[in-house]
Amino acid sequence: MNDPQQPRLTPIDEWEDEAEAMLDGVEYDTELGLRMARDAIRVSNGELSDAEFHEKYHEEILEEFGEDERPTKPEGFDDD
Amino acid sequence: MTNYGLVIDQERCIGCQACAVSCKQENNVPMGQFWNRVLTEGGDKIDTPSGGYPEDGGSGSLDMQYQPTACQHCENAPCVKVCPVNATYTRDDGIVEIDYDKCIGCRYCMAACPYNARVFNWDEPEQMPEEGTGDVAARPQGVVEKCTFCSHRVDEGLDPACVVNCPADARIFGDLDDEGSTVSKYINEYETDQLLEDRGTDPKTHYISGEMSPGRPQTSDKMESELDDVSPWSDGTEDVPSDADGSDSSDSGGSHHSIEGDADPHVPAVGSGGDD
Amino acid sequence: MTDNDGLYRRDVLKAGGAAAALGLGGGEFLQGLAERGDETASKRDPSIENYVGQNDVIQTVCSPNCRGKCPIDVHVRDGQVKKVEPHPPEDEQYKRACVLGLSHTQRVYDPTRLKYPMKRTDWSPDEPNPDGRGPDAEFERVSWDEALDLVAEKMQSLKAAHGAESVLFHEGSGNYGQSGKAFNRLASLFGSTQSAWGIDANVGRGFNRVTGTGFFLPPTNEAEDWENANTIIVWGSDLFASQFQMDASKVLDAVESGAKLVVVDPVYTTTASKADLWLPVKPGKDVHLALAMMHTVFEDGTYDEQFLRKRTTGPALIRKDTGDLLKASDVFEDGGENQVVAVEQGSATPVELEPETGGPYALFGEYTVDGIECETALTRLRDHVADYAPSKVAAKTGVDAENIRTAVRWLATRGPGGIAPSYALGRYKHGHIFGQTYAMLMGLTGDYGRHGNIHAHHAGGATLSAGGWGTPEDADPGPSLFFPEYPDAILDGDPHKVRAVYSIESNMMGNQFPDRQRFREAIRTLEMYVVADMHHTDTVQHADIILPAPHWFEQEDITSSWGSHPHISYRHKVQEPMWEARDDYDAIRGLAERLGFGDYFPETKREMLREIAGRDDDIDFDTLFEQGTQKKESVPIVKYTDAFPTETGRIKMYDDDAPSEEGVTFDVPRPLEDRTADDYEKADEYPLMFMQKHSRFRIHSQYEMLNWVREVNPEPQLDIHPSDAKARGIEDGEYVRVHNDRGEMIVKAKYNEAFQPGLVNTDQGWWSRDFIKGHHNDLTHNEVSEVGQTMAFYDVRVAVEPAPDNVDTDTYEADTLRGAGADARAGGD
Numbered sequence A: 001m002n003d004p005q006q007p008r009l010t011p012i013d014e015w016e017d018e019a020e021a022m023l024d025g026v027e028y029d030t031e032l033g034l035r036m037a038r039d040a041i042r043v044s045n046g047e048l049s050d051a052e053f054h055e056k057y058h059e060e061i062l063e064e065f066g067e068d069e070r071p072t073k074p075e076g077f078d079d080d
Numbered sequence B: 001m002t003n004y005g006l007v008i009d010q011e012r013c014i015g016c017q018a019c020a021v022s023c024k025q026e027n028n029v030p031m032g033q034f035w036n037r038v039l040t041e042g043g044d045k046i047d048t049p050s051g052g053y054p055e056d057g058g059s060g061s062l063d064m065q066y067q068p069t070a071c072q073h074c075e076n077a078p079c080v081k082v083c084p085v086n087a088t089y090t091r092d093d094g095i096v097e098i099d100y101d102k103c104i105g106c107r108y109c110m111a112a113c114p115y116n117a118r119v120f121n122w123d124e125p126e127q128m129p130e131e132g133t134g135d136v137a138a139r140p141q142g143v144v145e146k147c148t149f150c151s152h153r154v155d156e157g158l159d160p161a162c163v164v165n166c167p168a169d170a171r172i173f174g175d176l177d178d179e180g181s182t183v184s185k186y187i188n189e190y191e192t193d194q195l196l197e198d199r200g201t202d203p204k205t206h207y208i209s210g211e212m213s214p215g216r217p218q219t220s221d222k223m224e225s226e227l228d229d230v231s232p233w234s235d236g237t238e239d240v241p242s243d244a245d246g247s248d249s250s251d252s253g254g255s256h257h258s259i260e261g262d263a264d265p266h267v268p269a270v271g272s273g274g275d276d
Numbered sequence C: 001m002t003d004n005d006g007l008y009r010r011d012v013l014k015a016g017g018a019a020a021a022l023g024l025g026g027g028e029f030l031q032g033l034a035e036r037g038d039e040t041a042s043k044r045d046p047s048i049e050n051y052v053g054q055n056d057v058i059q060t061v062c063s064p065n066c067r068g069k070c071p072i073d074v075h076v077r078d079g080q081v082k083k084v085e086p087h088p089p090e091d092e093q094y095k096r097a098c099v100l101g102l103s104h105t106q107r108v109y110d111p112t113r114l115k116y117p118m119k120r121t122d123w124s125p126d127e128p129n130p131d132g133r134g135p136d137a138e139f140e141r142v143s144w145d146e147a148l149d150l151v152a153e154k155m156q157s158l159k160a161a162h163g164a165e166s167v168l169f170h171e172g173s174g175n176y177g178q179s180g181k182a183f184n185r186l187a188s189l190f191g192s193t194q195s196a197w198g199i200d201a202n203v204g205r206g207f208n209r210v211t212g213t214g215f216f217l218p219p220t221n222e223a224e225d226w227e228n229a230n231t232i233i234v235w236g237s238d239l240f241a242s243q244f245q246m247d248a249s250k251v252l253d254a255v256e257s258g259a260k261l262v263v264v265d266p267v268y269t270t271t272a273s274k275a276d277l278w279l280p281v282k283p284g285k286d287v288h289l290a291l292a293m294m295h296t297v298f299e300d301g302t303y304d305e306q307f308l309r310k311r312t313t314g315p316a317l318i319r320k321d322t323g324d325l326l327k328a329s330d331v332f333e334d335g336g337e338n339q340v341v342a343v344e345q346g347s348a349t350p351v352e353l354e355p356e357t358g359g360p361y362a363l364f365g366e367y368t369v370d371g372i373e374c375e376t377a378l379t380r381l382r383d384h385v386a387d388y389a390p391s392k393v394a395a396k397t398g399v400d401a402e403n404i405r406t407a408v409r410w411l412a413t414r415g416p417g418g419i420a421p422s423y424a425l426g427r428y429k430h431g432h433i434f435g436q437t438y439a440m441l442m443g444l445t446g447d448y449g450r451h452g453n454i455h456a457h458h459a460g461g462a463t464l465s466a467g468g469w470g471t472p473e474d475a476d477p478g479p480s481l482f483f484p485e486y487p488d489a490i491l492d493g494d495p496h497k498v499r500a501v502y503s504i505e506s507n508m509m510g511n512q513f514p515d516r517q518r519f520r521e522a523i524r525t526l527e528m529y530v531v532a533d534m535h536h537t538d539t540v541q542h543a544d545i546i547l548p549a550p551h552w553f554e555q556e557d558i559t560s561s562w563g564s565h566p567h568i569s570y571r572h573k574v575q576e577p578m579w580e581a582r583d584d585y586d587a588i589r590g591l592a593e594r595l596g597f598g599d600y601f602p603e604t605k606r607e608m609l610r611e612i613a614g615r616d617d618d619i620d621f622d623t624l625f626e627q628g629t630q631k632k633e634s635v636p637i638v639k640y641t642d643a644f645p646t647e648t649g650r651i652k653m654y655d656d657d658a659p660s661e662e663g664v665t666f667d668v669p670r671p672l673e674d675r676t677a678d679d680y681e682k683a684d685e686y687p688l689m690f691m692q693k694h695s696r697f698r699i700h701s702q703y704e705m706l707n708w709v710r711e712v713n714p715e716p717q718l719d720i721h722p723s724d725a726k727a728r729g730i731e732d733g734e735y736v737r738v739h740n741d742r743g744e745m746i747v748k749a750k751y752n753e754a755f756q757p758g759l760v761n762t763d764q765g766w767w768s769r770d771f772i773k774g775h776h777n778d779l780t781h782n783e784v785s786e787v788g789q790t791m792a793f794y795d796v797r798v799a800v801e802p803a804p805d806n807v808d809t810d811t812y813e814a815d816t817l818r819g820a821g822a823d824a825r826a827g828g829d
């Protein structure tokens, strides 16, 4: 998986291909995983707030996983 | 608060792989997986330089440096944000960790980690020797795993395995919130980088490059914060606990211990070697 | 461990629910656990089962022939080795271990371990059926008694018929314990031929001609002192990857505090990547380069005059008529025949040169003494190197002239420093000349006997002095045979016929010796080949009798740290030998009993160790046993502080008794090359020089089987510069055939800009099973220089071409965990 003979980190622009391969065959929504991965970095960057991120994916997560236990949940967020 | 971090001095790192392999050993990491890899900043393969061999007898343009890379324990960890079941979480002391009981194997965290630090147990994990190694139990099939900063050791006051085993004193572990710690001092004094800084993940692993630091000589496996004047390895009796059951003596410099009784060798189940 | 003498054992500590315990650290730890209560162990991470503090920890020592000799802690839980950690020795700054020693957890249980004594099915003392040997040989299990009976019987009959010297006792370097001494003892008593070292002795021999010390690499200051160096010239060594990596921090600390690190190497190695200056010398041109450095020192006048006068024969006079040094007996009535003579500046009056005595001696000039025309040794040397100006040798050596000057100026003018050459230089046929040259160069710069001086790429270390235990006084030892002489002895009876070999601690004859096919041919004519080993190596596969040796963790022993660190270590047993593996000592003793020498061997190994240790005044057996390591206080940190053990007590700047070979005399250093020579006859046919670097992934052929390491470094490769590869139509990662007039191998090409065009490399230490075809030692040769008597592994030429289409490379293409070794050769069969 992470090859000890790989010389260096995968450059960020090739990362998505690699991420896609990782998610390949997963029982859950691959495309959702990729979108969330992209946006999680935007959260790290400060382009998106935790709350925005949480809300943006809340419905989809609930539908896919039946729960949403992410730590990004804003104060007073209505979970249902 | 405590906020653990790691400084890796790339000027000191000699690419020896002791950290990569001792990580596998300590953490019972399955064959085929690495939590910690020694990458090369250089050519297209590990252990090769960039640039070209000098044609004029001069020093030329060749360049190579090692970059040991594991989970960066990001302050703003994207993996934590995407985990729908909160299996990946950040501990109070800053260590990013996975609760394997909760992990459902969706691998969203792997996609979100820009450092390729995470591995997934596609199959039943295989260890060599089969019964496993090191000081933590193996993880089951179907979960994601990665570097824990050796939280099982840190919780007991010990430095991570990779830190203790680095022969170049290139790895320094400690509390970033403590201004007096070596990690804090080096981050102040030396030019340090974090990997993919522009991603805003704010890793707690910092790399020294440019000017070499004195490293941190490891003559003990204790964390810096646990060290008093006398090294636990020395003969100083002050450092030795008065034995719970009052064994008198023995610590007059003795640092040797044996297995009780006649240790029967363990004969492993060997796939191809047995003709018995 | 079964010993109960209570000398070192602490009562086993039990605390809370934790298991038995150990190690000062461990003990302390448990106390912590007890205080914190039961839930502490994994208070934060309920899903992580944590075994910290639950292991039995046994202090022992890792013991191959590397420069580590690392005291280690072995963690055992549930009767199984779980991990290895370094254990700081008595002087904790020498705490050490490498990726290999840390991986014994895998080695202990590897399927290649030998389990039972075996006999080749079609071998018997009377009918050896030598043709049955080789890759297809089959073995049957025998008892230890049967095995030893057979060996003893054959040894006796050979002795009766052909003399004891027809049996060769071959000892390798695969186990740095004391069993080898018992082996020598038995060999001496029986009168067999004994092995003499023919590897890595080249550079030391040359150095020895100048200074009176050195056989392998010469002694150098202990590692703790390297920090004091202001200039370190690492010559032909990747010391951060091989030999010195356990002490890497010592060199790094020197660099951190301002030392200049120079690396002379045709390869841009890990060490070169850390250097202030890298000199990309061409293979075989090192002597030219060192002479150019001397040239600069003379030209700049930066030689150390005081040192030259006090500690060298620089001022000694050479008779122009005979070329001999002028002796005191030539000019004084009662002058000594070995005493050399100088003149004082401004006079022509001769004075005798005493060791370690300075004076106003003239360093240069021509003088007529008692009517004899003379010149000083230094004058002769200066005139000799006049031909080697950096600008003149730049093209030949491949090194920029200004960089040559810079490197030596740092050495000569920045205070104490030194040159750290490797064994690689001695792996060229005439490598002894380099030893001579750099010894003299450091005489010029005065770099002996001071803090911060360095003379070899590994430290001095400590050796247990066992006196002559290996040669009892009443023994009549047989002759000895240099490694390179084996094939002629076995095949042609030159210098005498060898008919049987008993080998311990060695994978040499089947794997590590050069010109492997010829060694195999020799093996195939033996009447008996007995091999004791831990693993089923290629050498073992050629044996008639296989004796399974236990892993180091299963053998009690005392480990010397020659070349490593100044401690002697006790190798405590971690567990009893697995299967029927048995300590070499017990096998040797069993054999001795059968041969009638039983009385010479104490009943237990412990007794033998006690007896041997008793001969070393610095070591107290009980202290060593208890502490695990004992620093040998008599080991000087700084070397060369006393008179040199030469006839004059001084460094020889001129050698009037020098050996010569191929028409060249080494009175002063004169370059002599073999296959690297520009006009070597087969250079066109085999255009590439071939070296076999020592990598961080092997100690000789040991550790080949470590699966963790194989994940990082799965298979043998050919490092080749892309220009050399492309010129041959070879793609990166493609399999190639490497061949010459001795043999071939097929390995994967690795484009590598670090390698000088014209030079290719396969890291040494792979086993046959790792190759698609052939072996690196099918390409090397067994020709040695008369003077150096050292196998010249790197003085080899090859041609390289794409591998034929039909080779089967499945082993490495199939997605297996272990990479190679798909046919892991089982240990017992």
Ligand code: SF4
Binding pocket: B022, B023, B024, B026, B027, B035, B036, B070, B146, B147, B148, B149, B150, B160, B161, B162, B163
């Ligand atoms: S901190 Fe522990 S888990 Fe992380 S890389 Fe180091 S050894 Fe591995």
Ligand code: SF4
Binding pocket: B008, B012, B013, B014, B015, B016, B017, B018, B019, B020, B038, B066, B068, B162, B165, B166, B167, B168, B169, B170, B171
């Ligand atoms: S153990 Fe230290 S020197 Fe070795 S690769 Fe890791 S960081 Fe680098």
Ligand code: SF4
Binding pocket: C062, C063, C064, C066, C067, C068, C069, C070, C096, C097, C098, C099, C100, C101, C102, C246, C699
């Ligand atoms: S192989 Fe050598 S350097 Fe490595 S741990 Fe063992 S003794 Fe030390």
